[in-house]
Amino acid sequence: MRPDEPTDSAHPTLAVVVLAGGLGTRMRSRTAKELQPLAGRPLLSYVLEVAEAIEPAQRIVVLNPAKRAVLEILPPGWQVAWQEQPLGTGHALVQALPLLAPGIHRVLLLFGDHPLLTPADLRRLLSEVEERCPAVAVLTTVLEDPAAYGRIRRQDGRVVGVVEAREDTTSYRGPVEVVSGATCYDRRWLEEALPRLERSPSGEYYHTWLVELAARTPWSAEPAITVPASPETALGVNDxxxxxxxxxxxxxxxxxxxxxxxxxxxxxxxxxxxxxxxxxxxxxxxxxxxxxxxxxxxxxxxxxxxxxxxxxxxxxxxxxxxxxxxxxxxxxxxxxxxxxxxxxxxxxxxxxxxxxxxxxxxxxxxxxxxxxxxxxxxxxxxxxxxxxxxxxxxxxxxxxxxxxxxxxxxxxxxxxxxxxxxxxxxxxxxxxxxxxxxxxxxxxxxxxxxxxxxxxxxxxxxxxxxxxx
The missing domain is CATH 2.160.10.10 (Hexapeptide repeat proteins)
Structure with missing residues (x-):
């Protein structure tokens, strides 16, 4: 069996893609953010471990060439997609598409700087995906202060999009539902939708805009859904x-x-x-x-x-x-x-x-x-x-x-x-x-x-x- 083909696993048609291509300048360190020590282990190792715990058929990590040191901590079986320019999460996801094996039907996107995700969080997300078959399923949580996290937009209770913090001018009173570190996509839909992403005013392509594209897509089931997780899960490490x-x-x-x-x-x-x-x-x-x-x-x-x-x-x-x-x-x-x-x-x-x-x-x-x-x-x-x-x-x-x-x-x-x-x-x-x-x-x-x-x-x-x- 070739390394790019799915292997026997708990999820034989699932690929996990971990984004670790950002330069992490806010950490203000010569050490890559993903290699910063966290309770005795590199920060990224927690994300890789939780990804392996759900036994996907394929594992891909997206890296910037400036972060080749991360290769030293990758376990066997991980493939690398290179993001030459840091043009955002949507752009990083595009780099992983050519590596997807033919038998992959769903793509689970994780972030290398979200070390607090648990296998239970991901299993709950995947269970909802299996049952409801959406184009996009977003793990979310509720925070009193949405801080720098993308905010879920709803209309009549249905998910219609995500607003990035830097694009949001809304004043909130009370808890806010925010994106929480994991998103699962239907592969065929994803490959059709990614080329339609538009560049933001900041010059980046946001993967979160895929939620709005999904909400506008004719779909046999609800096209975009959310699955709740604990507030801890949302914590990304930027500084x-x-x-x-x-x-x-x-x-x-x-x-x-x-x-x-x-x-x-x-x-x-x-x-x-x-x-x-x-x-x-x-x-x-x-x-x-x-x-x-x-x-x-x-x-x-x-x-x-x-x-x-x-x-x-x-x-x-x-x-x-x-x-x-x-x-x-x-x-x-x-x-x-x-x-x-x-x-x-x-x-x-x-x-x-x-x-x-x-x-x-x-x-x-x-x-x-x-x-x-x-x-x-x-x-x-x-x-x-x-x-x-x-x-x-x-x-x-x-x-x-x-x-x-x-x-x-x-x-x-x-x-x-x-x-x-x-x-x-x-x-x-x-x-x-x-x-x-x-x-x-x-x-x-x-x-x-x-x-x-x-x-x-x-x-x-x-x-x-x-x-x-």
Missing amino acids: RLDLARAEAIVRSRVAERLMRAGVAIVDPSTTFIDATVEIEPDARIEPFTIISGQSWIGEGSRIGPHAVVRDSRIGPECEVLASVLEEAILGSRVHVGPYAHLRPGTRVADDVHIGNYAELKNARVGRETRIGHFSYIGDAELGERVNIGAGTVTCNFDGVEKHRTVIEDDAFVGSDTMLIAPVRVGPGGRTGAGSVVNRDVPPGGLVVGVPARPIAARRARRRPEVRGE
């Missing part, structure tokens, strides 16, 4: 203010989804969780916490308050208190914080404690190891049951290259120890407080001083006998 409003709504949806799945979010209004994050049931997210990227939180873990977690994996029954984790992996029952910083490459095994003001970078930490406080562990490998005293630093950088420190099982590193990498502390090795270790410590050995020198291990002090015991 930074719109982006912030959309972000708040998406994050609210994410929090609701997680809480319904069994995650405790103590205060959703002060908690920011990306749409890409996965959290297992019975995890607890405390206030003022940010969890972003490809993070995963295990069952029963407690994150926050005041934690920042990015692209990290946190195992079951962990606690991360007022700390920052970046591209780190924690095992089970790990305690971190407060005020710790786990930087990229940190891998922590089960039952580890990382306390106040500890910083780890590119470090591996074995089971039951304790890093109490005020320590820097960088480019290091710690074994099991290691004790890191307060103020310990792995001096990993010699001014030219990074070097690695290895501290093996059951070692005890005294407070304020400086470990000059590359260096190894053998199993059971010990360092005295304030030592500067620039040579390997043998298994079971004890080193002290600046620079550290080996000394014989002291015998355990015997408790003096007490008469009468």
Whole structure:
């Protein structure tokens, strides 16, 4: 089967066309509007996802050549129509027509800057189309302030057209029905109607004028209909203010989804969780916490308050208190914080404690190891049951290259120890407080001083006998 032919799908005669050709100048950004981050994902990805959820036979996105970066986020199966000049939505729709496969009967138009559409919205629109067979069906909503949205015009209850905001001089009192981000067309009618679009005073061709053309078309059924949706659906993102409003709504949806799945979010209004994050049931997210990227939180873990977690994996029954984790992996029952910083490459095994003001970078930490406080562990490998005293630093950088420190099982590193990498502390090795270790410590050995020198291990002090015991 050729890629331009419809495939097996829930809607085998439907093509989705997503318009993403506008230059988005109101965003005032070097990044294309469709690539602006929205709760951890590019804005356009939400529209593409909702389009794929209804399983159309064909998927087309219309782009301007200046926005080739958008190609990097297109899922497999999407075709691209190029709009060389940004002459409006009607003109963009014309560019997609040559790509339509022969078996396509209906065209569903979506906008790349309307990320709040849901599959339920589109399924409801398509259901009405199947039942009523119009030439044009517009998803609409009702707003107290129509703002920059096209306004539906009716006569005797019937839809007769859409007035673009910049062409409208009407003063409204009360709610206004506006265009809401999705329109479905009969393909044959659309191909005949598009050449009849006239250029607006602003120099653009509006797709919304197709509604008026449809209303004047002899049609066996009602030629133009509307299907209602929630006010959220109408929100298009044109500038930074719109982006912030959309972000708040998406994050609210994410929090609701997680809480319904069994995650405790103590205060959703002060908690920011990306749409890409996965959290297992019975995890607890405390206030003022940010969890972003490809993070995963295990069952029963407690994150926050005041934690920042990015692209990290946190195992079951962990606690991360007022700390920052970046591209780190924690095992089970790990305690971190407060005020710790786990930087990229940190891998922590089960039952580890990382306390106040500890910083780890590119470090591996074995089971039951304790890093109490005020320590820097960088480019290091710690074994099991290691004790890191307060103020310990792995001096990993010699001014030219990074070097690695290895501290093996059951070692005890005294407070304020400086470990000059590359260096190894053998199993059971010990360092005295304030030592500067620039040579390997043998298994079971004890080193002290600046620079550290080996000394014989002291015998355990015997408790003096007490008469009468």
